[in-house]
Amino acid sequence: MGFTVSSADMEAIALGGAFLGTGGGGDPYIGKLMAQAALDAHGPVTVTDVAEVPDDAVCVPVCMMGAPTVMVEKLPNGEEAAAALTALEAYLGTKVDYLICIEAGGLNSTIPFAVAAATGLPLLNGDGMGRAFPELQMVSFTLHDIKASPMALADDKGNTSILNAISNQWTERLARAQTVEMGGAALVALYPMNGAQAKQGLLRGTLGLIRELGESIAAERQANRHPGDALIRRCGGMQLCTARVVDIERHTTGGFARGRAVLKGLDEDQGRSFTLDFQNEFLCLEDGEGQPMALTPDLICALDADGGLPVTTEKLHYGLGLRLIGLPADPQWRSAGGLDLVGPGYFGYSHAFAPLETLNPTNTNT
Amino acid sequence: MVLRLGIDVGGTNTDAVILRGREVLAGVKSATTEDVMSGISNALEAVLEKAGVAREAIDVTMIGTTHFTNAVVERKGLDQVAAIRLGLPATACLPPMVDWPEDLVEMVGGHRYLLRGGYEFDGREIAALDEDELIRIAGEITEKGIKAAAISSVFSPVNRDMEERARDILQEHCPGLPVVLSCEIGRLGLLERESAAIMNASLLSLSDRTVEAFGRALSEAGLTCPFYVTQNDGTLMAADMVRRFPVLTFASGPTNSMRGAAFLTGVKEAIVIDIGGTTTDVGSLHHGFPRQAATVVDVGGVRTNFRMPDVFSIGLGGGTMITGDADNLQIGPKSVGYRLPQEALVFGGKTLTTTDIAVRAGMAEVGDAAKVAEIDPALVEAAKAQIAEMLEMAVERSRVSPDPIPVIAVGGGSILAPDRIGDLEVLRPENFAVANAVGAAIAQISGEVDRIYALEGTTREECLANAEREASDAAVSAGAKPETLIVIEREDVPLAYLPGNATRIHLKVVGEMGENHA
Secondary structure: OOEEEOHHHHHHHHHHHHHHOOOOOOOOHHHHHHHHHHHHHHOOEEEEOHHHOOOOOEEEEEEEEEOHHHHOOOOOOOOHHHHHHHHHHHHHOOOOOEEEEOOOOHHHHOHHHHHHHHHOOOEEOEEOOOOOOOOOOOOHHHHOOOOOOOEEEEOOOOOEEEEOOOOHHHHHHHHHHHHHHOOOEEEEEOOOEEHHHHHHHOEEOHHHHHHHHHHHHHHHHHOOOOOHHHHHHHHOOEEEEEEEEEEEEEEEEOOEEEEEEEEEEOHHHOOOEEEEEEEOEEEEEEEOOOOEEEEOOOEEEEEEOOOOOEOOHHHOOOOOEEEEEEEOOOHHHHOHHHHHHHOOOOOOOOOOOOOHHHHOOOOOOO | OOEEEEEEEOOOEEEEEEEEOOEEEEEEEEEOOOOOHHHHHHHHHHHHHHHOOOHHHOOEEEEEEOHHHHHHHOOOOOOOEEEEEEEEOOOOOOOOOOOOOHHHHHHOOOEEEEEEOOEOOOOOEOOOOOHHHHHHHHHHHHHHOOOEEEEEEOOOOOOOHHHHHHHHHHHHHOOOOOEEEHHHOOOOOHHHHHHHHHHHHHOHHHHHHHHHHHHHHHHHOOOOOOEEEEOOOOEEEEHHHHHHOHHHHOOHHHHHHHHHHHHHHOOOOEEEEEEOOOOEEEEEEEOOEEOEOOOOEEEOOEEEOOOOEOOEEEOOOOOEEEEEEOOEEEEEEEEOHHHHHHHEHHHOOOEOEHHHHHHHOOOOOOOOHHHHOOOOHHHHHHHHHHHHHHHHHHHHHHOOOOOOOOEEEEOHHHHHOOOEEOOEEEEOOOOHHHHHHHHHHOOEEEEEEEEEEEOOOOOHHHHHHHHHHHHHHHHHHOOEOHHHOEEEEEEEEEOOOOOOOEEEEEEEEEEOEOHHHO
């Protein structure tokens, strides 16, 4: 079943997107404002269930690529996404029928709504990550041999380019270099696929999910309840810990904001300690003895322990109270191929992946 | 010994204190008046008399005020502003004030201008500054009689040249036009920084009038000393700075009461509870300064990135109403507020308030204790327990370590605080009721740097040292004593995906005010 999204829904979608962003993907605020402006100007967006899409339909994900810190400063012109789509259509020699959200976490959870409103194209209910990840090849589409290129990039000045690469990893490398030249951020259209491929590759229902999660966060906060419990119930997740940041160390290697936060337990976790590793997103949580409690691709979602709002890695600071919630990743990510692409090993962690249900057998799914 | 006069101009009360060195000579509370000036004069005369010092002897005056915050919140006294952004062809999708409440946009005229210009993250120009368009805008400003302009360029925290050039061109064509540059006010984050610049520009004539009124109130009282105004992080601005940057006073109220609490107790690591008539603000002190908020703070419905203390409020104050009986007690959230002196039982009123419980329990001596003698002791115990529990939960939320740091209770309602909150000792300093005026009196001078550095060809340590030097120079030129400078914030955030190991360094130093200013 499809649904429509209007300007009023974007608040919830941005909140839910920030939650599934697992600390990364950038603050969806700018994307929310862009989507609201576009929805106000052009009317609501139709979100379509992928099952209803004809097998030969042309489906294309659109997203922003680059440093989130650049995006909060150099806002888009607004025409970039349409320019990228037009360039890709011209190259493919066909019109696009459906848009896809590539990343249901962070800034890119909201951008496709702006593009869909402006172009009048429907958006598929789903995405390629079910969360946020830092690199372009880290999508379920890669697992289904859908190629990232031809890919179109567009900047604020009107420059566009088309990339053709031999693998999705190469597309990432080449596109990354171009976004830097384009001023650190660009809007891109990539992974052109047909409806049949979309049915295989898409992680389904995630746009409806983030809207629901955002509504739940807002409703719980309204009722003066911490939203953690409701989110755990809805997502079949588990409480990992409630703790305060007592040390934080950041460094840049290989173009990523890597870092580690040391946490001291609060409330029922009083007396325990934890370390939380991140590379743009939260990727690895260990207890005081160095035993893993949650590992990528499972989701480590952070909420402010007091206010209950999602927290990004860049906002982590000494003294901040966090409530960490683990959500099981989509089964596709837990497959051997999925783990090669986004498992702990890819990010340089020594732990072998184990599902968070196995790592924390005593935590109840309440 | 330096004699300092601290004044806090709040929405309800104007408080004043006089300090000799570190000693509080006297503190008074009086009502804030419509014209602000006469309220200050009243408080001033009362505190001078109580302290028994000659007005000529006062060396320096510090004022804390919520006047400008209230102007934005209440949409009063704001000017029309030309909001000029340098950034095209980028940024067009979200024009200035896009996320403001409609009534506030109307108040400032909704004059939005986007033109070519701005920088990339690495300092390249997005486009050359469109000077012809700027000259056309200058004509429109004159024609429409717009009072002030705010100029915001993309990445101006990295390079401010273009904003400065745009200001020079505007002022050449609109002589005397006040122009606010976003780089002078905020950090990275275009919308928030731009909004701050626009709000600031809209407050300029109010700040002119207010600073003038402050000065006149002081000089009419025979005070010839210089005066300063506190900003939201507990540091000082000279009168001329407030005139130019009134937005920097936003949220200085809670900051002053927390800093005052630190001073009155000598404790630098603590949790502060400021119990007023209607609410209790809870925050924590680190190195004697309020801990800053992690999330973006709203002022009058506008998202800002000001440094603000991480304070949250619960509905408990000296005027909070109590209903029900011992077994089924309801405390608040309603309060009799400023009508406490008429409504509370101890003052002959008809409403049972937390203050009545405090008097009945022997925790405070205000009003007529005989009027509450009949209250059921079981009810008193239940209310005390519930108040203690509310405070304990609030304190636990602010607590950053299991270390037993003290809780400092300030504000007129702090008679409600028990002697211990959980396992933490409660300190109730003398002069607790005027802690915010004390906080104003002891405010410090700061210098700050927030910029992206490329680590290529240098080291992180070198960049931090450079940033510290620059911040220190800024503090000293603002009047701080070099030997008292300490770093209170030092944070570097590596920027993902940017080459050359770019990192954003935010560093702030503070120091005592130099003698030449005192």
